[in-house]
Amino acid sequence: MIKKSLAVLTVTAVFFAQAQDVSILKNTVDVYSNSSLGSSAKWNAMAGSAGALGGDATALMNNPAGLGVAISSNIGGTLGVTNYKNVSSSGNQSTSFSNTMADLTNANGVASFQLLTETPWKFVNLGVNISSRNLDSYAETPGNTNIIIPKELEDSMGTPVTGNLNFLGHGYYRTGLQTKMSVGIGANYDNAFFVGAGLNFHSSNLEQFDTARFGLDLDNSVTEFDKQYTPFSELGSGFSASVGVIGKLNNQFRLGAALETPTWWQIERVYTDYYTDVDGYISYETLAEDRTFSSPLKATLSAAFVPNKNFSLNVDYGLGLTKPRYKVQGPAETELNSFLADHSTASSEIKVGAEYRIKALRLRGGFAHASNPFDAVSISAYNNTNGSVGNQTFDNLILGSRNTVGLGAGYDFKSFYIDLAYQNMNSEYTNPFLFGSVANDSPRYTTGYHSGNFDISEEVSAVSTVKNTQNNLFLTLGWKF
Secondary structure: OOEOOOOOOOOOOOOOOOOOOOHHHHHHHHHHOOOOOOOOHHHHHHHOOOOOOOOHHHHHHHHHHHHHHHHOOOOEEEEEEEEEEEEEOOEEEEEEEEEEEEEEEEEEEEEEOOOOOOOOOEEEEEEEEEEEEOOOEEEEOOOOOOOOOEEEEEEEEOOOOEEEEEEEEEEEEEEEEEEEEEEEEEEOOOOEEEEEEEEEEEEEEEEEEEEEEEOOOOOOOOEEEEOOOOOOEEEEEEEEEEEEEEOOOOOEEEEEEEEEEEOOEEEEEEEEEEOOOOOEEEEEEEEEEEEEEEEOOOOEHHHHHEEEOOOEEEEEEEEOOOOOOEEOOOHHHHHHHHHHHHHOOOEEEEEEEEEEOOOOOOEHHHHHHHHEOOOOOOEEEEEOOOEEEEEEOOOOOOOOOOEEEEEEEEOOOOOOEEEEEEEEEEEEEEEEEOOOOOEOOOOEEEEEEEOOEEEOOEOOEEEEEEEEEEEEEEEEEEEOO
C-alpha cells in the first residue's frame, strides 16, 4: 500500500547515490550550461558560425562586437519546425520515438545610429535577441530478458518468498522551454575595429520523469516504478554578461574574441520523495528546494575571410574555461560537484559557416562539432547479452558529441528579406538507468525505483545506446530600415 504526504518543504535531499541521478546531470549540462539556443534562419544555416562577421542582433549569441558591424536598423522573426527522433537499443532490441514541434524560435532587432562627427567612431548600435528552445525529449529503452533482479518479498500470509523481476522497459521524459534574451551595444571605430557588450537573461521551465517497468514472476504482474525524487519540476532564472572585440587585419581578414561570464542560475525545484515508514507502508511526500548553479565561463575565438562583397567564410572556436558548479547546501550538491569536477570536460565547439551572394540571392552552409561534455566513466552495469554484472567503462555516458550540418538560402528585397534554413543534428550516447541504493535502514530511504508496494534498489546500472537525430526547418522574415 502507498501513503501520501503533501507537505511542501524547503529541504535538500540527504543523499544522492553517488551522483547517479542521470536526469539531473544531463540537465546540468544540456540546459543550464547550454547558452547557444539557435537563432535566425541565416544563423542556423551557417551552423551558428558568425563570430567575426556580425551585422545583426544574432551577434549577441557569439560576439556582441558584431552589433557594431551593422550599418542599418533591422528587425526579424523566425519560425522553427523541429523534429527529433531517439532510437534506444538494449541487447538485440531497439525502440524509436519521434516528435515534431513548431515554435517562434527567435526575434531580434538592431537600432543603428550613425555618428555624424569628425571622430573615427562611425556607428553606435543597440540590439536585442530573444531565442527559445523546446526541451521536449523522450528516450524509451526496450525490455531486456537478460536483466533479472531478485527481490525478497512476503506473500499474503506474511511468509518470506523470493521473486524475480524481469526488466520490461524504461523511459526518460523531459518537457519544457528554455529562453535566452540578450540586450547589447556595439560600436564601429573607423570601419576597422568593433567593440561590444551584452547582458543575457536566461529562463527555463521543465518537468522530468524517470520510469521503469518490471514483471514479477510470482504472480505474473507488470508494474510501473518511479525513480526516487521523480517526477520533478524546475523553474530557473539566470544572468550572464558578455564582451567582445572584432578587428580587421586588412580588407579581407577579420579576427574576433568574446568572453561570456558563467550563467548564475537560481533554480526552484519540486520533487517527489519516497520512503518506507515505520508501519511498512511505501509513503511519499512532495518537497521543494532551491539550488544555485553557475555554468562554465566561456571564451570564443573567431576568424573570417571576406575577399569581396559576394563571399564570406567564418570559423568560431568556443571553449568552456571552468567547471559547472552547484552552491553546496548539503550532501547532494557536494556529490554533484564531485562528479562534475572528476568527469566533466572543458567542453568545446568548432563551427564553420559560409555565405555566397548572387545579386540578391544568398546561399549559405555550415558545419559544427561539439565535443563530449563528459570524459570516460566506469560504473557497475549489467551486461546486455547475458545479464552478468561487472564494471564497464563508457566514454559517452549521459551525453555524447554532437554534429550539426546547416544549409540555407535567402533573398534580399532591399528593405525586406526572407531566409530559409535546414539543419541536421545528430549525436549518440550511452544511457544509464536503474541504479539505486539503500541510504538509511530506519526509516528505509532508497534512491532506487518505487511502486505502490515496494522498491527496487540495486547498485547496478542498466545501460542502453541512444541515437538522437534532429531535422529542423527555419523561416525568417525581416525588415531593414
